[in-house]
Amino acid sequence: MTDLPPMPDEDTALPADPLEAELVAYLDGELDPDAARRVEDRLATDPEARAKAASLKKTFDLLDYLPKPEPSPTFATRTLDRLPALSATSAHASASSSRPVLLATRNTRQSQLQAPPVPAVAPTSWKLWAAGILVAVSACAAAGYFASAAFSPHTKDTTDELMLADHRVVENLPLYAAADDIDFVRELGKFEFFGEEPTVVFTMKVPTVEPRELATATFETLKESFKAMPHARQHAVRELDRQLHADKDHDRLMRVLEVYAIWVSQLPDAKRKDLLTATTASRRLDEVRDLRERQWREGLPATQRAQLDGMSAEEKGKLIGQWKADELARREDWAEFRRLAPDMVENRIPWPFDDATRRKEIIEFMRVAYRTDDAKKCRFTQEDYTRYQTAITAAERANGWSWYAYGKQVHELSRKYELFPEPATGDPVTTYAQLGAAGKFFDKEKGPAYKATADKVGKWPEFALVVHGISPFMKGERLPPLGPAKPGDFKEPLRLFVTRDLSAKLGTTEKAVLQGLEGRWPDYPRELVRLAGQHNLTAPGLMPPGPPHDWKTIYGFSPRFPRP
Amino acid sequence: MPIGHTSAQMALRDPDIRLMLRVRDDDATAFAEVVERFQHRLVAVMHHLVGNADEAEDLAQEVFLRVYRTRKKYTPKAKFSTWLFTIANNLALNALRDRKRRPVLPLEVRDSGPLGPRPNEATAATRDEPPAHKLQQQELAEVIRGALDGLNERQRVAIVLNKFEDMNYADIAEVMGLTTKAVKSLLSRARAKLREALQGYVYMDSDAPVPGDEVGDDA
Numbered sequence: 078m079t080d081l082p083p084m085p086d087e088d089t090a091l092p093a094d095p096l097e098a099e100l101v102a103y104l105d106g107e108l109d110p111d112a113a114r115r116v117e118d119r120l121a122t123d124p125e126a127r128a129k130a131a132s133l134k135k136t137f138d139l140l141d142y143l144p145k146p147e148p149s150p151t152f153a154t155r156t157l158d159r160l161p162a163l164s165a166t167s168a169h170a171s172a173s174s175s176r177p178v179l180l181a182t183r184n185t186r187q188s189q190l191q192a193p194p195v196p197a198v199a200p201t202s203w204k205l206w207a208a209g210i211l212v213a214v215s216a217c218a219a220a221g222y223f224a225s226a227a228f229s230p231h232t233k234d235t236t237d238e239l240m241l242a243d244h245r246v247v248e249n250l251p252l253y254a255a256a257d258d259i260d261f262v263r264e265l266g267k268f269e270f271f272g273e274e275p276t277v278v279f280t281m282k283v284p285t286v287e288p289r290e291l292a293t294a295t296f297e298t299l300k301e302s303f304k305a306m307p308h309a310r311q312h313a314v315r316e317l318d319r320q321l322h323a324d325k326d327h328d329r330l331m332r333v334l335e336v337y338a339i340w341v342s343q344l345p346d347a348k349r350k351d352l353l354t355a356t357t358a359s360r361r362l363d364e365v366r367d368l369r370e371r372q373w374r375e376g377l378p379a380t381q382r383a384q385l386d387g388m389s390a391e392e393k394g395k396l397i398g399q400w401k402a403d404e405l406a407r408r409e410d411w412a413e414f415r416r417l418a419p420d421m422v423e424n425r426i427p428w429p430f431d432d433a434t435r436r437k438e439i440i441e442f443m444r445v446a447y448r449t450d451d452a453k454k455c456r457f458t459q460e461d462y463t464r465y466q467t468a469i470t471a472a473e474r475a476n477g478w479s480w481y482a483y484g485k486q487v488h489e490l491s492r493k494y495e496l497f498p499e500p501a502t503g504d505p506v507t508t509y510a511q512l513g514a515a516g517k518f519f520d521k522e523k524g525p526a527y528k529a530t531a532d533k534v535g536k537w538p539e540f541a542l543v544v545h546g547i548s549p550f551m552k553g554e555r556l557p558p559l560g561p562a563k564p565g566d567f568k569e570p571l572r573l574f575v576t577r578d579l580s581a582k583l584g585t586t587e588k589a590v591l592q593g594l595e596g597r598w599p600d601y602p603r604e605l606v607r608l609a610g611q612h613n614l615t616a617p618g619l620m621p622p623g624p625p626h627d628w629k630t631i632y633g634f635s636p637r638f639p640r641p
Numbered sequence: 642m643p644i645g646h647t648s649a650q651m652a653l654r655d656p657d658i659r660l661m662l663r664v665r666d667d668d669a670t671a672f673a674e675v676v677e678r679f680q681h682r683l684v685a686v687m688h689h690l691v692g693n694a695d696e697a698e699d700l701a702q703e704v705f706l707r708v709y710r711t712r713k714k715y716t717p718k719a720k721f722s723t724w725l726f727t728i729a730n731n732l733a734l735n736a737l738r739d740r741k742r743r744p745v746l747p748l749e750v751r752d753s754g755p756l757g758p759r760p761n762e763a764t765a766a767t768r769d770e771p772p773a774h775k776l777q778q779q780e781l782a783e784v785i786r787g788a789l790d791g792l793n794e795r796q797r798v799a800i801v802l803n804k805f806e807d808m809n810y811a812d813i814a815e816v817m818g819l820t821t822k823a824v825k826s827l828l829s830r831a832r833a834k835l836r837e838a839l840q841g842y843v844y845m846d847s848d849a850p851v852p853g854d855e856v857g858d859d860a
């Protein structure tokens with residue numbers, strides 16, 4: 078931009094017609110709302126201005142009639158040919174070790190592969206082709222992504238030039254050969270398949286191995302394999318290549334494919350054949366699943382395998398189920414942590430505390446529900462109370478990610494200390510006197526009942542809960558309702574919530590069950606809260622403000638490592 | 642203000658930047674990918690600017706080669722495409738100035754039509770004659786070509802970027818090294834000139850297909 082002469086004055090001077098400039102900017106959507114409104118007003122009232130705008134637009138649109146030339150088919154190749162010749166050494170010299178190289182891990186893995194023999198006869202069905210290709214590639218142990226050799230004179234001189242787009246398809250053929258389509262790849266990327274493999278998950282940390290160049294011979298082999306594929310299969314592979322490269326998750330999906338391709342190439346021949354000859358993608362996925370399952374079992378530590386030995390089939394099934402569930406839970410935890418880690422690292426304020434109003438609402442909710450402002454009246458144990466206060470103080474002081482610890486407190490405490498609605502009229506049940514005739518059961522002289530409940534006197538809902546717990550043993554004594562257990566007895570925001578908001582979301586059975594519990598305390602309010610959570614609604618006063626699903630997603634797991 | 646605007650973050654947002662960073666690190670495959678991704682757009686833009694397929698390809702090729710030659714100095718600052726078209730803009734403007742392929746007929750000269758002398762042109766209607774309603778697409782294309790050639794170099798680049806790359810004024814300003822105000826002024830003059838040149842060829846009674854919608858639709 079330094080060598081260009083200054084703009085002619087006529088271009089920068091005020092346009093001869095300022096209205097014209099405004100109209101053009103308006104048609105281009107470049108005016109701010111006020112200026113746009115002024116133009117619209119003018120257009121509404123001035124037919125000449127309208128005609129001018131129409132004319133400006135239509136003459137501009139005429140430019141669409143200009144021919145739309147495509148680059149000639151050899152444009153790309155000619156361009157690349159003009160690059161200085163890339164030798165293997167010059168290309169690698171500047172590869173920095175900290176750069177995350179796509180598929181660099183492939184090479185560390187490749188070096189561990191055996192070199193199976195290259196099949197002598199070319200199979201005809203594409204699925205067997207895939208097996209042949211993979212075997213051939215792993216035999217050469219050179220499936221690096223770097224492909225300077227692809228632009229060498231040898232390739233250029235072949236009579237059948239591949240289109241440039243096909244270069245990439247051919248280079249990646251070992252990855253695509255055993256895959257059906259993009260949905261298949263996405264399935265493979267889920268954590269039940271290859272999604273949690275270390276090389277798929279960990280990107281930046283893997284040390285870069287200098288990518289080996291794709292030897293001309295290998296590229297030629299792949300190219301021939303590709304050309305020999307049935308057209309339908311070629312098309313499918315091109316489509317997969319295109320969709321993969323258009324996907325925002327492209328890097329990860331390529332790593333998944335790589336891990337999968339290597340896994341396939343390491344299967345025993347018979348198993349691999351079964352896999353590749355499966356007739357549909359979903360059958361192939363089933364095969365993958367079965368094989369992985371078997372491999373997992375065979376991969377268990379000796380002690381665990383020994384445990385299984387002595388067991389009956391049923392017991393084995395149970396134990397394996399347990400182990401798998403544990404492993405799944407660990408993987409889910411880890412996945413959740415990885416999801417939150419970026420926020421943690423950036424010290425972002427986590428939901429829902431990033432909004433000041435919501436933050437206040439939550440703190441207020443805790444205060445009202447649990448009397449967190451008064452150490453003596455607070456429902457929490459001493460320990461829980463201290464922990465809560467520490468969390469909120471730290472969060473308010475440090476801001477940022479420290480709100481996460483507070484959020485955890487809110488979520489866990491609101492589950493540990495169940496909330497029950499207080500009655501709309503009268504006092505909640507917290508004393509023996511309120512138990513009516515049944516109060517005699519708790520007479521000081523009677524002993525155990527008194528002992529079990531004395532320290533809960535005055536506390537709602539602890540007193541009522543402990544009385545309820547004892548009630549099965551109170552033969553013949555009739556307790557009055559220990560707490561409101563139907564909508565009509567609730568205070569206002571809750572009553573409306575139950576009759577309007579919750580009712581609208583419940584299915585017929587759910588409604589019937591809930592109604593059936595009316596009058597039963599604490600069953601009715603418990604079921605009410607449970608249903609609200611399931612339908613992602615917040616029962617006012619009983620649950621922290623904010624969608625329950627979000628609370629669960631963000632605060633519902635326990636990372637098993639120290640937090641910053 | 643974003644917390645940090647490192648190359649890594651920009652790369653994460655723009656896949657083309659990621660690609661260019663690989664080119665910077667001498668990844669030839671990545672460069673081939675850049676060529677593949679942008680060849681259509683670049684050749685099209687150059688063609689609209691110079692009106693000639695061969696020259697357009699030559700220019701587009703020069704752009705890619707310059708991208709490759711200056712790859713070590715690349716630092717992601719904005720969208721990759723903006724940077725690419727900045728290079729394209731420089732090369733195009735230089736080419737337009739160097740190659741005096743035809744005298745530029747100012748459209749203010751009213752007695753001639755919007756066409757300049759060109760080798761294979763068909764005689765189409767001039768401004769003063771009523772346009773034939775069944776104008777062949779090719780003739781129309783040549784008329785329009787002429788109208789575009791009637792703009793000065795900067796006007797032409799701005800119009801082409803605005804129309805065919807759908808660039809907003811801010812991006813055009815960045816590519817051309819101007820203020821948005823200057824771009825607005827530039828475009829307004831260019832559009833006014835185009836309007837004068839092509840007014841006669843617009844079918845106001847919507848008899849023939851005119852690409853585009855009603856006034857105000859693209860506002």
